Amino acid sequence: MHHQHGRLRLDLIDTSMQAINHFNLRTFDLNLLLAFDALMQELSVTRAAARLKIRQPAMSHALANLRTLFDDALFIRTGHVMQATARAKALHAALHPLLLQMQEALAAKARFDPASETRTFRLGINGQAEAIIVPALVAHLGQHAPGIRIQSIPIAEQAFHVLLNDDRIDLMIAHASDDLGWLRREKLYREQYVCCFNPSLLACSTPITADEYFAAVHGLVSADMDLSGFLAYMLRHAAAQLQVTHSSHNVMTLLAMAAQSPLIASLHGRVAARHAAAFGLAISPLPFDVDDLEVDMIWHPRSDNDPALDWFRALVRSCVP
DNA sequence: AAAAGGAGGAGGGCTGGTAG
DNA sequence: CTACCAGCCCTCCTCCTTTT
Numbered sequence: 001m002h003h004q005h006g007r008l009r010l011d012l013i014d015t016s017m018q019a020i021n022h023f024n025l026r027t028f029d030l031n032l033l034l035a036f037d038a039l040m041q042e043l044s045v046t047r048a049a050a051r052l053k054i055r056q057p058a059m060s061h062a063l064a065n066l067r068t069l070f071d072d073a074l075f076i077r078t079g080h081v082m083q084a085t086a087r088a089k090a091l092h093a094a095l096h097p098l099l100l101q102m103q104e105a106l107a108a109k110a111r112f113d114p115a116s117e118t119r120t121f122r123l124g125i126n127g128q129a130e131a132i133i134v135p136a137l138v139a140h141l142g143q144h145a146p147g148i149r150i151q152s153i154p155i156a157e158q159a160f161h162v163l164l165n166d167d168r169i170d171l172m173i174a175h176a177s178d179d180l181g182w183l184r185r186e187k188l189y190r191e192q193y194v195c196c197f198n199p200s201l202l203a204c205s206t207p208i209t210a211d212e213y214f215a216a217v218h219g220l221v222s223a224d225m226d227l228s229g230f231l232a233y234m235l236r237h238a239a240a241q242l243q244v245t246h247s248s249h250n251v252m253t254l255l256a257m258a259a260q261s262p263l264i265a266s267l268h269g270r271v272a273a274r275h276a277a278a279f280g281l282a283i284s285p286l287p288f289d290v291d292d293l294e295v296d297m298i299w300h301p302r303s304d305n306d307p308a309l310d311w312f313r314a315l316v317r318s319c320v321p
Numbered sequence: 322a323a324a325a326g327g328a329g330g331a332g333g334g335c336t337g338g339t340a341g
Numbered sequence: 342c343t344a345c346c347a348g349c350c351c352t353c354c355t356c357c358t359t360t361t
Contacts, residue, residue: 045327055352060328077327077359 032069035062037099039075040092043082112307118147121312124155124163124172127221127251128191128268129295131275133173136319154249164300170309171316172298184299186313189320190292192269196255196281201262208264210287214242219257219265222247255279268293270321 038048039059049059067074070091075082084092125133134152141148153169160172164183173188195213197204204212246263248254251271258265259279272283297316303309 046325054350056327057329057353058351060326061350064328082327 032062032066033095033099035059036066036074036088036091037096039063039066039082040084040088040096043075043084045082112311114145114148114311116147117145117308119308120149120151121171121309122151122153122169123316124153124160124169124174126154126156126174127249128271129173130154131251132268132270132321133316133319136321137315140315140319160298164298167300167302170299170303171312173295173316174298175293175295176298180298182301184301184304186297188295188297188317189270191295192285192292193266193290194269194272194283194285195264195266196258196272196276196279196283197264198259198262198280199282200280201260202264204264204282204284206282206284208284208287213264213287217261217263218242218245219254219261219263220245220247221251221254221267222249255281274321 034052035048038051039045042048042051045059045063046056049056052059063075070087072085072087074085074088074091076085077083123134123137130152134150137150141150155163155169155172155174157174157176160169160174160176161180161183163169164172176185195208197208197216199206202216204216246257248257251267252275254265254267255275256279257263258281265281266286272281276283297313299309299313
């Protein structure tokens with residue numbers, strides 16, 4: 001009864017209402033409006049069909065439906081061209097701007113305005129990368145995004161998969177050796193290990209020799225119980241073993257240890273470059289060849305097109321010295 | 322007569338709704 | 342949750358109309 005040729009009759013759409021009548025529009029095939037717009041632009045059923053990537057009969061059918069709905073021929077074939085009727089021209093004048101508006105609304109990404117937004121980003125990161133990136137991040141936010149906060153969370157390399165999957169952190173910055181499955185990864189920077197020592201407590205040359213290096217007492221940063229991390233990393237490259245090692249999970253503590261004790265602290269080059277001088281330490285490259293350490297940004301694909309996280313990742317990128 | 326383009330029917334796949 | 346059904350819309354094929 002309310003359907004005619006399986007469709008809603010146009011006179012049943014209540015045009016006096018300000019609000020959208022969802023029920024009525026539900027039964028009106030809005031694709032017909034696109035068909036109409038294409039017909040109006042091409043003035044040809046065949047070309048309009050090609051424009052919408054459908055076959056000519058389907059467009060012909062759409063035109064038949066439009067004719068029924070609007071109770072008007074809309075397009076009259078005269079020779080090789082179709083001519084729009086006055087009704088069609090009037091409809092087009094009204095509908096075309098609306099379709100453009102819809103297209104714009106659908107294409108527009110949700111915006112993220114860091115200057116006015118209030119939000120906390122949860123950043124998984126381990127000690128040495130944190131010492132490099134987080135201070136720069138906070139400095140930038142203070143100037144340009146006062147409502148944005150950083151929660152920097154120390155996370156071991158083995159643990160971040162679960163935290164990303166459970167949406168308990170937004171972004172992880174780490175050296176990740178294994179395959180990450182569906183997690184996204186982007187190379188952030190390459191890091192070289194260097195070593196630092198207090199020249200007034202430890203008589204080593206700069207650059208340090210292998211003999212001096214392996215004879216000394218060592219300090220390392222390690223988040224793990226078994227002193228893995230740098231040790232395991234180095235042992236892949238150097239045959240010799242380090243004699244005595246002290247470790248801390250905190251790179252600042254390591255630098256302070258080296259300042260007060262005759263020991264060699266091995267750590268990321270960027271941290272040393274930034275902080276060694278303040279602790280009165282000399283910096284030397286390692287006395288053997290090791291590969292650079294790759295530090296990546298890792299995130300869950302759910303935040304791929306999140307404008308806020310797009311912005312945050314770009315900011316992190318810009319904070320790498 | 323040939324070419325071009327719209328219209329109509331048959332058959333099939335997809336989707337949303339519903340019953341078990 | 343699954344299975345089934347009805348309706349919709351698609352494509353393919355064909356026919357019709359108009360023009361050159």
